Amino acid sequence: MTARKIGVTELVLRDAHQSLMATRMAMEDMVDACEDIDKAGFWSVECWGGATFDACIRFLNEDPWKRLRTFRELMPNSRLQMLLRGQNLLGYRHYEDMVVDKFVEKSAENGMDVYRVFDALNDPRNMARAMAAVKSVGKHAQGTICYTVSPVHTVDGYIKLAGQLIDMGAESIALKDMAALLQPQPAYDIVKGIKDTYGDIQINVHCHSTTGVTLVSLMKAIEAGADVVDTAISSMSLGPGHNPTESLVAMLEGTEYTTDLDMERLLRIRDHFAGVRPKYKEFESATLVDTDIFSSQIPGGMLSNMESQLKAQGAGDRIREVMEEVPRVKADAGYPPLVTPSSQIVGTQAVFNVLMGRYKVMTGEFADLMLGYYGECLAPRNEEVVELAKAQTKKEAITVRPADLLTPEWDELVTTASKLEGFDGSEEDVLTNAMFPGVAPKFFQQRAEGPKSVAKTPEQVAAENAQAAGPAKGITGPVKYNVTIAGRSHSVAVEPA
Amino acid sequence: MTARKIGVTELVLRDAHQSLMATRMAMEDMVDACEDIDKAGFWSVECWGGATFDACIRFLNEDPWKRLRTFRELMPNSRLQMLLRGQNLLGYRHYEDMVVDKFVEKSAENGMDVYRVFDALNDPRNMARAMAAVKSVGKHAQGTICYTVSPVHTVDGYIKLAGQLIDMGAESIALKDMAALLQPQPAYDIVKGIKDTYGDIQINVHCHSTTGVTLVSLMKAIEAGADVVDTAISSMSLGPGHNPTESLVAMLEGTEYTTDLDMERLLRIRDHFAGVRPKYKEFESATLVDTDIFSSQIPGGMLSNMESQLKAQGAGDRIREVMEEVPRVKADAGYPPLVTPSSQIVGTQAVFNVLMGRYKVMTGEFADLMLGYYGECLAPRNEEVVELAKAQTKKEAITVRPADLLTPEWDELVTTASKLEGFDGSEEDVLTNAMFPGVAPKFFQQRAEGPKSVAKTPEQVAAENAQAAGPAKGITGPVKYNVTIAGRSHSVAVEPA
Incomplete structure (x- = not known):
């Protein structure tokens, strides 16, 4: 065979x-x-x-x-x-x-x-x-x-x-x-x-x-x-x-x-x-193996996002409550898979719910998710929460394919890109700016400088570690210096007091 | 079901x-x-x-x-x-x-x-x-x-x-x-x-x-x-x-x-x-995953042992030859599984073969392996190498169970142990010394001092890293010291020349 x-x-x-x-x-x-x-x-x-x-x-x-x-x-x-x-x-x-x-x-x-x-x-x-x-x-x-x-x-x-x-x-x-x-x-x-x-x-x-x-x-x-x-x-x-x-x-x-x-x-x-x-x-993350997701249903990256949001609000101790809130928010939204961007949208709303009361404040993205602007999920959405989203955003729920609401935008994207310093005239550049409008303009400006790797050689890493390990604070053992005071040179041994 | x-x-x-x-x-x-x-x-x-x-x-x-x-x-x-x-x-x-x-x-x-x-x-x-x-x-x-x-x-x-x-x-x-x-x-x-x-x-x-x-x-x-x-x-x-x-x-x-x-x-x-x-x-070793053994048939620990043996002889560049020699030595010995102690015995002999000529010098352990003193392997041993082992060691090959050649030794083990400082009189101590005669005596002596962990807290690790990162060589920025020269105290700022 x-x-x-x-x-x-x-x-x-x-x-x-x-x-x-x-x-x-x-x-x-x-x-x-x-x-x-x-x-x-x-x-x-x-x-x-x-x-x-x-x-x-x-x-x-x-x-x-x-x-x-x-x-x-x-x-x-x-x-x-x-x-x-x-x-x-x-x-x-x-x-x-x-x-x-x-x-x-x-x-x-x-x-x-x-x-x-x-x-x-x-x-x-x-x-x-x-x-x-x-x-x-x-x-x-x-x-x-x-x-x-x-x-x-x-x-x-x-x-x-x-x-x-x-x-x-x-x-x-x-x-x-x-x-x-x-x-x-x-x-x-x-x-x-x-x-x-x-x-x-x-x-x-x-x-x-x-x-x-x-x-x-x-x-x-x-x-x-x-x-x-x-x-x-x-x-x-x-x-x-x-x-x-x-x-x-x-x-x-x-x-x-x-x-x-x-x-x-x-x-x-x-x-x-x-x-x-x-x-x-x-x-690199330190994670070697992590099976928590089988019980929590919360991807690791989403968890660390929520933790930093909580810490930024001085509420780092409330992560348990947020983790318990996530399944409810996910259910209300009709059980979206938790992957970019839905993981961020659901996670941030769960943080808001814990800190400010359930759906008292909705993020624009979560409201859009509840109103169909990201598309349909497998399960129906919680109607009460949909109504809250309508009320907070003054927007209507949609059932059509989200992109059906868009009007042709290519010409405008070309116009926008062509005004940028460093734009090379290509349709590729138009697309780059269309997809990353917050980043592309600066990139076009400095593109001519060429690639800038963020990799570090072992020597660079060692030097940084040495730097971080505390020099400039002082010395730990006896060291000899030549020290000049008032015009006279002295050989001096120095050690911590 | x-x-x-x-x-x-x-x-x-x-x-x-x-x-x-x-x-x-x-x-x-x-x-x-x-x-x-x-x-x-x-x-x-x-x-x-x-x-x-x-x-x-x-x-x-x-x-x-x-x-x-x-x-x-x-x-x-x-x-x-x-x-x-x-x-x-x-x-x-x-x-x-x-x-x-x-x-x-x-x-x-x-x-x-x-x-x-x-x-x-x-x-x-x-x-x-x-x-x-x-x-x-x-x-x-x-x-x-x-x-x-x-x-x-x-x-x-x-x-x-x-x-x-x-x-x-x-x-x-x-x-x-x-x-x-x-x-x-x-x-x-x-x-x-x-x-x-x-x-x-x-x-x-x-x-x-x-x-x-x-x-x-x-x-x-x-x-x-x-x-x-x-x-x-x-x-x-x-x-x-x-x-x-x-x-x-x-x-x-x-x-x-x-x-x-x-x-x-x-x-x-x-x-x-x-x-x-x-x-x-x-x-900890840095190995995350290593599939080399499927082709080399050489366990990772055995490979690093052979590398250090070669380096000690100033022949670190001959590891390839040794790796090619291992399968031959293993075959000559009748294909022992490579696990403690057979991995060390085969590996060391492979190193000797490369450095000094094939079987020109045999370790005592390898000769014993060839003569049956560790037991039988699955395949027959290479008869030529068996003859060399006999000639070098003046020992005969055996076919009986190796332990059948031993005479009762318990009483002697008791006598030996009881002469040791710190021996507590138990049969457990007799066994400890019987199995690790090179280590047990010192352990018995210092046992009363109690467990000595070699673990390091994060603080200890940080302190050691700081130590290793180069202080005592000098300073990298301006630091103020009180320096006493010839009985007079001076406040001095010191920085690298």
């Missing part, structure tokens, strides 16, 4: 450093690994997305479009893959359809192949236009299921959602587990259910490793028929990141599945990033 | 800190967790073994027998479990049978319940007496298969070994994977094979997590019928340690298996050790 080949999407160039080091990795730390990545035999190479785009212009003075073109040039044999937030593109609001079309067209031109299109609420209407745009430029449109756990989320529901994505033209389905909540049994059941229901549609499974259990989930997903799974090279794996690529290879040895990856190249990729990772240590 | 209950052996008190922090954890850092460990619902609590015994008297000035009695007192509801190196007991040589009997009798008296009996070469003759002794004091005798990978180690061979252990009276079989080499498919095949062949004998599976793949192996072992698996609480897990207990619980949720562990207690145990672990940071 020939072993069934399991495709692998390597995450090191996007989600791995996004999850482990706050998306700070500079292009110069990736370039030397690209040939091995290109030739190792991956199904695709994930290398672009909202956070990496944002970090490029916010922290690294890198043009993200140029980064994409460099990847394209350095990895001519690979499918380049990106994460696309549906109608939000890489930004935080809904864009009018023509902007969606433009973004897909330009990213495809610059080298993108596979678009993993998702929506935080799993509302298919928010993914439809992006999927159609991807198909119209002849690229791979992957429809995404964001996995979460709630009283209304069921295996059957996920299977149904997969059907909607297939009807929309999805060439493959991604099961995306951003919080490492996907346990082995549901992983098996969902993949099996989709295959049994819709025939041999390609299924990609993406899990984080935070809870320590998801490599087993990948195994069960593969047993159920999954075609491609996502991993990160071992030196950039685990913790809030992903399962190690080499462990996946080892896991399948001797089974009826194989990855056919080139182990020699994997080891070189590993060694390369083993040298890179320490340079970004200051951005 | 009722889910099948999977037993769990919690490793935090023995193998977890042995693997993660060089066995340095002091009893005072364990005591407060014992009640929760006792009541969490574990099948057994591993808490004693050769390395913990050694570390107690070598580094911590703790009496290991007293530690055992304390565990017994603090965990009255638990099966206490230990790792017993067969005829070697906790030491590094073969002991005469009566000493084996005495050790088992005294450890049972002091509170031990489950004895995991193993031999580095998987030679059943080296396990027989210890197993019989355990049975004769009415305790649980667990026969152990050390898992390794070689051209002569097969699933069928492991199944056959299990049969020998069962014939010897094993109440359960442990499949012990000390190098994280056990991949999911062989885990399944071996467990399934043992169950199919011998009926419902209890099977315990012990895996390290170094290669990142073994939680999947535990899953497959469970699917094949394994009854008990070993894990460590998450705050003391991963890297060269073990899979996290809470991840195992999560892994089985929704499946046809369950652990029935008390999650509240697990979280308290986790929080306790999350506070302890940083205090031993200086002993």
Whole structure:
């Protein structure tokens, strides 16, 4: 029997450093690994997305479009893959359809192949236009299921959602587990259910490793028929990141599945990033494994956000109350998956509820969520809270696709961008400013200065530690100095009093 | 359908800190967790073994027998479990049978319940007496298969070994994977094979997590019928340690298996050790995940040993040659599993072969291994090398059980111990000195001074870092001192030239 080949999407160039080091990795730390990545035999190479785009212009003075073109040039044999937030593109609001079309067209031109299109609420209407745009430029449109756990989320529901994505033209389905909540049994059941229901549609499974259990989930997903799974090279794996690529290879040895990856190249990729990772240590979280989310249902990042909001209000001791409030707020909103931006919206409202009384003050974003401006959730929203949202915002609830309310905006986006210092006249720049209007103008201004890595060499780190460890406060042992007082030089031994 | 209950052996008190922090954890850092460990619902609590015994008297000035009695007192509801190196007991040589009997009798008296009996070469003759002794004091005798990978180690061979252990009276079989080499498919095949062949004998599976793949192996072992698996609480897990207990619980949720562990207690145990672990940071290895062993067949600890031996000889650049020599030496010796002490014996000989010519100089231990003084390996030894060993040592090869050559030694061990300063007259002390004659005398002398933890508080660590970061070399900014020269006091500002 020939072993069934399991495709692998390597995450090191996007989600791995996004999850482990706050998306700070500079292009110069990736370039030397690209040939091995290109030739190792991956199904695709994930290398672009909202956070990496944002970090490029916010922290690294890198043009993200140029980064994409460099990847394209350095990895001519690979499918380049990106994460696309549906109608939000890489930004935080809904864009009018023509902007969606433009973004897909330009990213495809610059080298993108596979678009993993998702929506935080799993509302298919928010993914439809992006999927159609991807198909119209002849690229791979992957429809995404964001996995979460709630009283209304069921295996059957996920299977149904997969059907909607297939009807929309999805060439493959991604099961995306951003919080490492996907346990082995549901992983098996969902993949099996989709295959049994819709025939041999390609299924990609993406899990984080935070809870320590998801490599087993990948195994069960593969047993159920999954075609491609996502991993990160071992030196950039685990913790809030992903399962190690080499462990996946080892896991399948001797089974009826194989990855056919080139182990020699994997080891070189590993060694390369083993040298890179320490340079970004200051951005790393200390989390090694954390299973709390199974009981709290609150992703780690959301928890730390709420904690800092509380501390800023001098109410750091009320985190327990907020954690108990979150499930209620989530239920009132119709059980949105807790992922960017819904996790922030629900979390902040839970903090407000505890500090100021339940729904006494609503954030604009939470009101919009309650009124349908982010799309539909799986369960109905709490009508009382909807009425409060209407009253506080003087806005009406909507049931249409949010982007249907938008009027064409491309020409205006061009006009806005063209007034900016440093704008290069390209449609890429128009899109950059459209998606990150708070960051792009400054980036355009200083772009000519070139990339500014925030990585630190071991020597820099040692020097900073020495600095932080307390010099300038004084000395701890006897030291000899030559000291000149009143014109006369003295050899002096000094020690603490 | 009722889910099948999977037993769990919690490793935090023995193998977890042995693997993660060089066995340095002091009893005072364990005591407060014992009640929760006792009541969490574990099948057994591993808490004693050769390395913990050694570390107690070598580094911590703790009496290991007293530690055992304390565990017994603090965990009255638990099966206490230990790792017993067969005829070697906790030491590094073969002991005469009566000493084996005495050790088992005294450890049972002091509170031990489950004895995991193993031999580095998987030679059943080296396990027989210890197993019989355990049975004769009415305790649980667990026969152990050390898992390794070689051209002569097969699933069928492991199944056959299990049969020998069962014939010897094993109440359960442990499949012990000390190098994280056990991949999911062989885990399944071996467990399934043992169950199919011998009926419902209890099977315990012990895996390290170094290669990142073994939680999947535990899953497959469970699917094949394994009854008990070993894990460590998450705050003391991963890297060269073990899979996290809470991840195992999560892994089985929704499946046809369950652990029935008390999650509240697990979280308290986790929080306790999350506070302890940083205090031993200086002993931790940096390894997060390492799959090299699948290709090199050389455990990480063995590799670093060989590297330091080479460096000591100014030949640090010859590690590649040594790594290529190891498989040959291993084959010549009949493919011993590479675990203490065989890993050191084979590794050192490989270093000698590279530096001085193949088998030009043989270590005494390697010659003994070639001549049968450690027992039998699975494959025949290389006859040419056996002849060289005879010639160099003037010893004959043996085929009997090594301990059969020993004469009764208990009385002499008593006499030797009773001459030591600080000997307390107990048979426990006789055994301590018998197993660690190089360490026990000094320990007896200073035992009265009580435990000396090597843990460091965050404050101590910070102070040391500040010290190491360079003060006493001088200052980096202007500092004011009162300086007295020739009897007159001056207020002086000092800054680097």
